[in-house]
Amino acid sequence: MLDIKDKLIVALDVDTLGEAEKFVDKLCPAVNMFKVGSQLFTACGPQAVQMITKKGAKVFLDLKSYDIPNTVKKAVEAASKLRVFMLTVHLSGGKEMLQAAASVPNRPKIVGVTILTSQSEDNTANRVLDLARLAKEAGLDGVVCSVAETKMIKKELGKDFLVVNPGIRPKDAQANDQKRVATPKEAIEAGADFIVMGRPILEAKDPLKLIEGLI
Numbered sequence: 001m002l003d004i005k006d007k008l009i010v011a012l013d014v015d016t017l018g019e020a021e022k023f024v025d026k027l028c029p030a031v032n033m034f035k036v037g038s039q040l041f042t043a044c045g046p047q048a049v050q051m052i053t054k055k056g057a058k059v060f061l062d063l064k065s066y067d068i069p070n071t072v073k074k075a076v077e078a079a080s081k082l083r084v085f086m087l088t089v090h091l092s093g094g095k096e097m098l099q100a101a102a103s104v105p106n107r108p109k110i111v112g113v114t115i116l117t118s119q120s121e122d123n124t125a126n127r128v129l130d131l132a133r134l135a136k137e138a139g140l141d142g143v144v145c146s147v148a149e150t151k152m153i154k155k156e157l158g159k160d161f162l163v164v165n166p167g168i169r170p171k172d173a174q175a176n177d178q179k180r181v182a183t184p185k186e187a188i189e190a191g192a193d194f195i196v197m198g199r200p201i202l203e204a205k206d207p208l209k210l211i212e213g214l215i
């Protein structure tokens, strides 16, 4: 049976700590990991991360770092102190930046952002694969990509190289601004280690029921 609990990451794209906490309290038994992205982190900072970890859930800190190597390394060190489980860097930052991020001792898992699922261009698959190879060479743990590239990445880079899929929608749901979307079942069958879902859950009348019916 496909297991959603260890795979689902709920994107807490809200503006206040209070809203974030309400969702964590409501979803915590069914969800192990929450994503703190630029919206919540800019509004509430490390408190958002601490609130989630205190309740026993894991944090995926999605700030998509893209900067000079030393700055990214320092950001990874700061995230380590916050005890986040996994974080993102931008693969277009180049090998030196990625190696600097990977060099931090006892760091969170680091996944590299390939091409955003809100973008859709020619030759996406090859570009994603090249970026994923770069991520592996630089010592990262995996990549963020769409479901469409997941099977290929697992085949080329090995089953232990993590794949995180955003752009996930329940069957028949709205795509919003995401272009390359897929269902949770399609993502998990393609080999995704984690799937990220935000608005469909945050905007659901009954988010827990929606999660239960995802697969």
Ligand code: C5P
Residues within 6 Å of the ligand: 011, 013, 037, 062, 113, 115, 116, 117, 118, 144, 145, 166, 167, 168, 176, 178, 196, 197, 198, 199, 200
């Ligand atoms: O609301 P929705 O399910 O579209 O949210 C997707 C989340 O995943 C957002 O927080 C967005 O920042 C993030 N994300 C993405 N595409 C990527 C990387 C991250 O949509 N390639």
